[in-house]
Amino acid sequence: PVSVYPDQNSASKNVANRIAEIIRAKQEKGEKAVLGLATGATPVKVYQELIRLHKEEGLSFKNVITFNLDEYYPMQPDADQSYVTFMNKNLFEHVDIDPANVNIPDGTLAPDQVNAFCAAYEQKITAAGGLDIQLLGIGRTGHIGFNEPGSAPNSGTRVVTLDDLTRRDASRAFGGKENVPTKAITMGVGTIFKAREIILMAWTETKAEIIKKAVEGEISAEIPATYLQLSDHVEFILDEAAASLLT
Numbered sequence: 001p002v003s004v005y006p007d008q009n010s011a012s013k014n015v016a017n018r019i020a021e022i023i024r025a026k027q028e029k030g031e032k033a034v035l036g037l038a039t040g041a042t043p044v045k046v047y048q049e050l051i052r053l054h055k056e057e058g059l060s061f062k063n064v065i066t067f068n069l070d071e072y073y074p075m076q077p078d079a080d081q082s083y084v085t086f087m088n089k090n091l092f093e094h095v096d097i098d099p100a101n102v103n104i105p106d107g108t109l110a111p112d113q114v115n116a117f118c119a120a121y122e123q124k125i126t127a128a129g130g131l132d133i134q135l136l137g138i139g140r141t142g143h144i145g146f147n148e149p150g151s152a153p154n155s156g157t158r159v160v161t162l163d164d165l166t167r168r169d170a171s172r173a174f175g176g177k178e179n180v181p182t183k184a185i186t187m188g189v190g191t192i193f194k195a196r197e198i199i200l201m202a203w204t205e206t207k208a209e210i211i212k213k214a215v216e217g218e219i220s221a222e223i224p225a226t227y228l229q230l231s232d233h234v235e236f237i238l239d240e241a242a243a244s245l246l247t
């Protein structure tokens with residue numbers, strides 16, 4: 001289903017409240033909530049609201065385990081552009097999560113270690129009980145995570161080559177496209193599909209065209225987000241601008 005909100009703020013609050021509900025429900029049962037998280041501009045306000053819920057309404061992250069979708073490869077965790085830095089600044093350093101419960105693909109591994117790491121990442125998600133919820137943004141290529149055009153529906157966590165458009169869209173943060181890594185480690189489409197709930201968020205008119213293709217277009221590897229049409233537990237959460245081309 002598709003839900004359209006008047007703006008990014010109200011949509012983000014709604015998503016944050018759903019995450020808070022999962023965390024609280026699990027906590028009552030003495031279980032851990034397992035969250036699949038995304039980086040980029042899209043989820044920033046969700047994280048801001050989660051921080052507010054922590055600071056003002058006592059929401060605790062002590063029983064939360066997180067798995068991030070992706071990381072550039074190679075990437076040092078303390079680099080400004082790393083998704084480790086992003087998550088620390090935008091969420092983790094403001095809440096009471098145990099750093100041992102935070103999982104982000106490791107961009108520092110040698111080429112001969114990375115495949116084993118990817119397999120272990122999948123196993124760690126499974127061992128944690130699977131993802132209760134996965135947050136997604138969408139790239140203008142139609143990528144979810146960094147599953148670029150050509151990604152298989154059953155793909156797992158792996159090293160991928162970034163699309164040229166994705167690298168162009170990232171160029172500002174890196175001071176030029178030539179500085180954007182050509183590769184990334186990403187959860188696969190299959191990894192994302194195993195989550196018990198999937199929320200894809202998109203804001204602003206820059207996403208309107210790809211949202212139309214993702215939601216209404218033919219299902220195809222050319223636009224990996226179209227695979228989400230096959231899931232019965234996905235919700236597209238949009239602002240009016242991102243939804244503006246939907247029929």
Ligand code: F6R
Binds near residue numbers: 039
């Ligand atoms: C980020 C990720 C990407 C982004 C997408 C949109 O972890 O997996 O798929 O969600 O590139 O990025 P923004 O939100 O910056 O428009």
